Structure formats: structure tokens, C-alpha cells
Amino acid sequence: MDNEEFSLPRSRAANERLHAMIPGGAHTYAKGDDQYPENLAPVISHGRGAHVWDVDGNRYIEYGSGLRSVSLGHAHPRVTEAVRKEIDRGSNFVRPSIVEADAAERFLATVPTAEMVKFAKNGSDATTAAVRLARAVTGRQRVAICGDHPFFSVDDWFIGTTPMSAGIPESTNALTVAFPYGDLAATDDLLTRYRDEVACLILEPAAHAEPPPGYLAGLRELAHRHGCVLVFDEMITGFRWSEAGAQGLYGVTPDLSTFGKALGNGFAVSALAGRREVMERGGLRHAEERVFLLSTTHGAETHSLAAAMAVQTVYVEEGITARLHALGEQLAAGVRDAAASMGVGDHVVVRGRASNLVFATLDGNGQPSQEYRTLFLRRLLAGGVLAPSFVVSSALDDADIERTVDVVAQACAVYRKALDAGDPTPWLAGRPVKPVFRPLA
Missing domain, CATH: 3.90.1150.10 (Aspartate Aminotransferase, domain 1)
Structure with missing residues (x-):
């Protein structure tokens, strides 16, 4: 050229x-x-x-x-071969496919800090489901996002905080507040200012710099002391930091975490994972008020789940x-x-x-x-x-x-x-x- x-x-x-x-x-x-x-x-x-x-x-x-x-x-050969085999068996049914159980088992074995998982198609679905779940579990409305990270979701609770906030009600924007990465004291001050109002802290556990020593563990302690749900957005850190995500690498388990991007090697699949007692609120085996967690027509397309399983196998074996x-x-x-x-x-x-x-x-x-x-x-x-x-x-x-x-x-x-x-x-x-x-x- x-x-x-x-x-x-x-x-x-x-x-x-x-x-x-x-x-x-x-x-x-x-x-x-x-x-x-x-x-x-x-x-x-x-x-x-x-x-x-x-x-x-x-x-x-x-x-x-x-x-x-x-x-x-x-077009990674092991991924495309797994997809090819599954496509001929049908991609979407009126009841769950056995592939959904296989994919969930594989994911939870790869990310052992999580106890339950639900698959979707894109990252925004998963992060917004985490926010909805946190609000339901805590009975609170405010969301605290890490202001140092560029993107969490296309949904109103996040996009309203950006310069492209057209079409989003100010009443929605007012429910999202920001905390700085790496500064526990400032986050403590924020949670004290909005005492008993913040449902969750959501952040990428790491981005362009390593987390300060003790920061993630300190943030977890802080969130729980203030009655908040801690959410790790692992869309980028998942697999790229370690097969078990940043949570596996740094040894700090969040209440909820979201994965996507590398999970499918280009095929459309994301995941919301977390502690059983929190995740089950979106299920059928509890006595609390139900949460409409994730319900997507194409969330469990079999070939995308087959791609995800192949990706995890390649990551671990190679x-x-x-x-x-x-x-x-x-x-x-x-x-x-x-x-x-x-x-x-x-x-x-x-x-x-x-x-x-x-x-x-x-x-x-x-x-x-x-x-x-x-x-x-x-x-x-x-x-x-x-x-x-x-x-x-x-x-x-x-x-x-x-x-x-x-x-x-x-x-x-x-x-x-x-x-x-x-x-x-x-x-x-x-x-x-x-x-x-x-x-x-």
C-alpha cells in the first residue's frame, strides 16, 4: 500500500x-x-x-x-467446528435445550466464584439485569457507577450519565451517582451521603491500571457494610485477565458479575453470574417477590452456547x-x-x-x-x-x-x-x- x-x-x-x-x-x-x-x-x-x-x-x-x-x-477452527455441529441440530426450541445445562456447568466450572449463571446476547442485557436484581434485593433505587470507566450499558441508567443523554428522563439520570476508582474513602463518603439509598456499586474490577493493593477487597467490605450489592463488569476482564476473570485473578468474589465479549469469540453470548441467594430471586425456587431478570428469545441459541463452551476449552487447554x-x-x-x-x-x-x-x-x-x-x-x-x-x-x-x-x-x-x-x-x-x-x- x-x-x-x-x-x-x-x-x-x-x-x-x-x-x-x-x-x-x-x-x-x-x-x-x-x-x-x-x-x-x-x-x-x-x-x-x-x-x-x-x-x-x-x-x-x-x-x-x-x-x-x-x-x-x-474463524477459529475449534470454535467454528463446535458451532457447525450444533447448527444442524436446531438452534432454538420451545423448551430449554440440554446444551443450556452443559454450557452453564462449563461456565461455572471455569468461573468457580459464581454459583448460578444466566445467558443473554449482549453485555447491556446482563449489566442491566444485575442492576434490576440489586434494586429488587435491596429495595433501593440508586445505582453507583465507577465514573472512571467508559461504558456499562446502552440502557438509561448509564447512558443518561454521558454526553449523549438525549431521550432519557432527568428523573432517571438523578438515580445514578458516580464513585472514583481506587478511592475507598470517597466511596464511603458517597454511600454515607446517600445512606440506605444505593442498591449497588458497579465497576470494571480493573481497566488500564492494576487495582491498588487491597482495593477490591476493601470495596466489597464497604459495599456490604452499607448494604449494597457489589457488581463486577467483566465484559473485558473476563478471560483476558484470567479464565476466571479478574475476580479469579485478584481473589475477590463479587455478589454479581457480567461476562461477554471474549466468551463467544464473536458469537453473540453474554452471561450474568453470581451468588445463588441473589440470582435465585430471578428464578422460581424462593418465596420472595419475583424479579423479571432476563428473558430473551435468543439468549440460549444453542450454537452460541456451543461457541462459548469451545472458547472456554481452548482458553484452558491452550x-x-x-x-x-x-x-x-x-x-x-x-x-x-x-x-x-x-x-x-x-x-x-x-x-x-x-x-x-x-x-x-x-x-x-x-x-x-x-x-x-x-x-x-x-x-x-x-x-x-x-x-x-x-x-x-x-x-x-x-x-x-x-x-x-x-x-x-x-x-x-x-x-x-x-x-x-x-x-x-x-x-x-x-x-x-x-x-x-x-x-x-
Whole structure:
């Protein structure tokens, strides 16, 4: 691919088709073409392993696959074989399939801190079910979210806290409050201020930094002392941190937790798991008021559950979590060296756990810059690297990492020129990329 002449005419036309029929041109805002340089948003034809091909015929090394969901690589043979076998047996029935029992047993064996599980299709269903369950169990209405984490659900209790809160009643927004990650004293103050009003604390147990020593255990003690339900959102940390999630890695058991993304390797499956006495409130074997927990027509599609079982088998048998960390460490070291060698080590910054790397693009004053991100992404795309993040899949190999680092070095050379000029605009060739959460298009 020629860096100066790189263009995507077929993808551009396909994006126009998408926008004509689909609000936003994609079914996930994070996949929108506004997240990419102008006219350089590839539309994907197919993928295999760590590579994807766009409709223009270009091949890319892909990072952040499926918004972190395809952690084994595209069309993983053990997963697709499990799905193929199950599809021929039917996918949805008027009564539970025996596959639902098999999948639940497999999940609870993999995540032994949980005692019951219920499957759904997406993360928002699971996190909102956790919130509803916590409200029912505690008799309280307020939800406390960790304000340092970017996303929990498409549902009103969370989206009302973002800049895209149009359509959500203020009365709903008032029921969600925020606490800072890593600060037990501030959280204690919040729960004291709203004494006996907060149903749950919901957070990602870890994100771009390790939890401070004792923090998660302290948060659990704090939640229980104030009569709250502790919910871990393990959509990202599940499997990428360990097969048993961050709760397994750090040895702190929440009341409820939610899983998705890596669980299906691209197939639609999520899970709400937790303590029996809490989860059973959504069941039939208790004497309390019933909770309409999760009831989804497609929540237990057999082929998606077969995919989830295969994913768990592959993770355990092939040591996938360790491989993700090793690949991430290799990539992070290479990118940091490349950035430093081009004199932009303080401006192109790799952050996060090795299995979940992101990058920051900073301007001459060390501030986050969408313009410099645009410049960087343009050069990566032209070099055959599709990387909204540096989140690895286990399908990457040494050659992929080496190629990525070479392309990053070329991008950093241009980045240095822009910094020296004091203005990245000549290298953007259009509008800058935009943040997902903004009030106006």
C-alpha cells in the first residue's frame, strides 16, 4: 500500500450505502466511520486469524478484533467446528435445550466464584439485569457507577450519565451517582451521603491500571457494610485477565458479575453470574417477590452456547490468557522502542494490561489530541494495520508484531514532523476522528 496514494473507494461507497439505511452507518457507535480518518474507514469483507480484508481488497493486521470479542482470532477452527455441529441440530426450541445445562456447568466450572449463571446476547442485557436484581434485593433505587470507566450499558441508567443523554428522563439520570476508582474513602463518603439509598456499586474490577493493593477487597467490605450489592463488569476482564476473570485473578468474589465479549469469540453470548441467594430471586425456587431478570428469545441459541463452551476449552487447554499477555508485552515493547527511536516516546504512549493495550496520542503540550490520533491512524491504515487500539488476539504471530512495529515506526516519523511543524493539519487530509460520546454529530 502506498502511504501517499492510499484510498478506499469501495469502502467509501459501502459506507454511503450503510448510512443511507442504518443510523450512524454501523450497529455499534465505536465502529462508526467517524472513529476513523475521513474516507479511510474500511468496510470489512472477511477475516481469518489475526487478519481482515476490506471490500477494496486490502489486508490488515487487526487489533481490538470485534471490540475485544474475537480474542482467539477470526474463524477459529475449534470454535467454528463446535458451532457447525450444533447448527444442524436446531438452534432454538420451545423448551430449554440440554446444551443450556452443559454450557452453564462449563461456565461455572471455569468461573468457580459464581454459583448460578444466566445467558443473554449482549453485555447491556446482563449489566442491566444485575442492576434490576440489586434494586429488587435491596429495595433501593440508586445505582453507583465507577465514573472512571467508559461504558456499562446502552440502557438509561448509564447512558443518561454521558454526553449523549438525549431521550432519557432527568428523573432517571438523578438515580445514578458516580464513585472514583481506587478511592475507598470517597466511596464511603458517597454511600454515607446517600445512606440506605444505593442498591449497588458497579465497576470494571480493573481497566488500564492494576487495582491498588487491597482495593477490591476493601470495596466489597464497604459495599456490604452499607448494604449494597457489589457488581463486577467483566465484559473485558473476563478471560483476558484470567479464565476466571479478574475476580479469579485478584481473589475477590463479587455478589454479581457480567461476562461477554471474549466468551463467544464473536458469537453473540453474554452471561450474568453470581451468588445463588441473589440470582435465585430471578428464578422460581424462593418465596420472595419475583424479579423479571432476563428473558430473551435468543439468549440460549444453542450454537452460541456451543461457541462459548469451545472458547472456554481452548482458553484452558491452550493457555490463551498467558499467550495474550506475552503477545501484548512483545507489542508494547516494540511500539515504545519505535516511538522513542523517532523522538515521540512522550507522545505515542501505550497503556494498559498487556492483554488489553490501548494507546494515547498526545500533542506538543502532552495533551490528548484527536488530530494527532487521526494522523497516526492514517499512517497505520496505509501500512496495513487496523488498530483503534492495540488489543491483541492469540492469532497474532511474531511476523505480525514485527510488521506492526515497523508501520508504527513509519507513523511516528510523520508524527515527529507534525510536532516539529507545530500543526498536524497538513497530514490529516480531512476532519479529525471524533469521540463516541458527544452531544452533536
